[in-house]
Amino acid sequence: MEKKRLARTALLAGVALFFIIMMIRAIIGAYTLTPMSTAEDLKDLPLWQIPLAYMWDYAQHGWVCLGFAFVVSGLFSEFIPQSFVIRYLSSKKPISYLVATLLAPVFCVCSCTMVPIFTGLIYAGSGIGPALTFLLVAPANNLLADVVTIQVLGWQIALADMVAAGISAVIIGYLVAKTPWGKRFEQQFTNNRTQTGSVELIKQPIDERLWNALKFGGFLAKRIIPPFLIGLVAVSYFQAFFPSDLVRTYLTGAFGVVLAALLGGPLYTPTLIEVALGKALVDLGMSPGATVAWLMGQPYDIPNSLSTYRIVGWKIVVTYGSLAFVFAVLSGMIYGLLAGGL
Amino acid sequence: MKKLEVDVIGVSPPCARCKKTEENARKAAVKLSSEGYKVEVTKLNITAKDTISKYGVLMSPAIAVNGTVKFMGKVLDVGVIERLLRQEI
Numbered sequence: 001m002e003k004k005r006l007a008r009t010a011l012l013a014g015v016a017l018f019f020i021i022m023m024i025r026a027i028i029g030a031y032t033l034t035p036m037s038t039a040e041d042l043k044d045l046p047l048w049q050i051p052l053a054y055m056w057d058y059a060q061h062g063w064v065c066l067g068f069a070f071v072v073s074g075l076f077s078e079f080i081p082q083s084f085v086i087r088y089l090s091s092k093k094p095i096s097y098l099v100a101t102l103l104a105p106v107f108c109v110c111s112c113t114m115v116p117i118f119t120g121l122i123y124a125g126s127g128i129g130p131a132l133t134f135l136l137v138a139p140a141n142n143l144l145a146d147v148v149t150i151q152v153l154g155w156q157i158a159l160a161d162m163v164a165a166g167i168s169a170v171i172i173g174y175l176v177a178k179t180p181w182g183k184r185f186e187q188q189f190t191n192n193r194t195q196t197g198s199v200e201l202i203k204q205p206i207d208e209r210l211w212n213a214l215k216f217g218g219f220l221a222k223r224i225i226p227p228f229l230i231g232l233v234a235v236s237y238f239q240a241f242f243p244s245d246l247v248r249t250y251l252t253g254a255f256g257v258v259l260a261a262l263l264g265g266p267l268y269t270p271t272l273i274e275v276a277l278g279k280a281l282v283d284l285g286m287s288p289g290a291t292v293a294w295l296m297g298q299p300y301d302i303p304n305s306l307s308t309y310r311i312v313g314w315k316i317v318v319t320y321g322s323l324a325f326v327f328a329v330l331s332g333m334i335y336g337l338l339a340g341g342l
Numbered sequence: 343m344k345k346l347e348v349d350v351i352g353v354s355p356p357c358a359r360c361k362k363t364e365e366n367a368r369k370a371a372v373k374l375s376s377e378g379y380k381v382e383v384t385k386l387n388i389t390a391k392d393t394i395s396k397y398g399v400l401m402s403p404a405i406a407v408n409g410t411v412k413f414m415g416k417v418l419d420v421g422v423i424e425r426l427l428r429q430e431i
Contacts, residue, residue: 082415086399113401113415116353116388120399123391197397199411202426212416219359219417 054236074217129177168327231273264297289336
């Protein structure tokens with residue numbers, strides 16, 4: 001029995017290590033993991049071949065990056081102690097903002113864990129501020145999105161997006177908690193702390209935990225890859241035929257930042273597709289500042305807002321939505337200026 | 343004999359992981375029931391006020407036995423749930 005466990009542990013750890021090492025090798029070798037097709041390459045192909053060529057190009061480079069992201073997401077969600085995160089998130093102290101910003105995105109890659117934690121935090125009376133910060137950061141900065149953004153759009157833009165999204169989420173959460181309607185909303189739930197049940201998590205043996213981690217990675221892959229492929233088909237046509245004059249005229253300069261923030265929001269796209277579409281737009285001439293604003297448009301897309309509206313009411317949704325828009329524009333402008341002009 | 347009350351806590355409508363957890367919990371329950379133990383599996387909605395006031399903030403899916411949350415945020419195999427239930431008997 002012991003030997004069997006050891007063998008299982010070694011096998012599972014080996015699979016995880018394989019992706020991690022491949023990723024490190026790719027980073028050290030500066031070997032690109034993104035599709036390299038340009039509009040010129042794609043335009044001359046027959047119509048049906050465009051998505052195939054684009055996807056083949058993507059698959060050749062992208063599998064290491066995606067595999068790594070899935071494996072590491074699984075490992076994080078399994079090995080970061082959950083009760084620790086939950087305890088600090090609901091602690092009602094300023095540290096909950098910090099935990100929400102730094103840890104939530106690392107282990108929260110699936111929307112079905114996000115919304116329950118959000119509602120849980122609110123009903124348990126931990127305050128709307130940290131709950132909102134958590135809700136805004138988790139999808140924008142999750143590990144999967146980060147790895148793909150770094151590989152596809154470069155680390156400068158990815159880093160700018162991460163930092164800007166983190167800072168603005170904290171400020172937005174804090175500000176909303178200070179508004180009169182935010183305070184009134186919070187007051188409904190302050191006396192809600194009468195737990196009859198308890199939480200005593202059980203530790204599993206290491207081979208079972210590794211198995212959980214890989215299983216979760218596999219689940220993510222199964223959920224994310226099909227829409228991602230459909231997205232790539234769309235992006236491939238987009239890249240081949242969308243007039244780059246339009247992009248160069250409207251998605252550059254200060255106006256471009258505002259427009260990108262507007263488009264990136266309500267237009268609902270899963271993060272990974274947003275990144276791929278962003279890459280196509282960049283190739284067609286979108287400016288760096290506008291790219292950052294585009295990426296930060298995540299938290300106020302329409303379906304997301306609708307599901308939070310049911311819990312917190314429209315006043316709070318409108319407040320954080322408009323704040324998120326303002327911050328997307330601001331971050332885009334700042335990044336544009338730092339990167340050498342809008 | 344002690345009765346086991348198993349709560350499977352997940353989102354409604356169920357996501358794939360919650361559904362799988364409930365399925366596995368029911369399979370383990372059937373197995374123990376066939377050996378004569380009393381096991382009752384209930385599905386709770388993680389975002390319902392009642393659930394939150396009972397258990398606090400959880401990650402879905404979670405499994406609780408007799409009012410104590412034992413696992414959260416992961417899908418467990420039938421064998422693991424079975425082992426958990428046997429420990430509680």
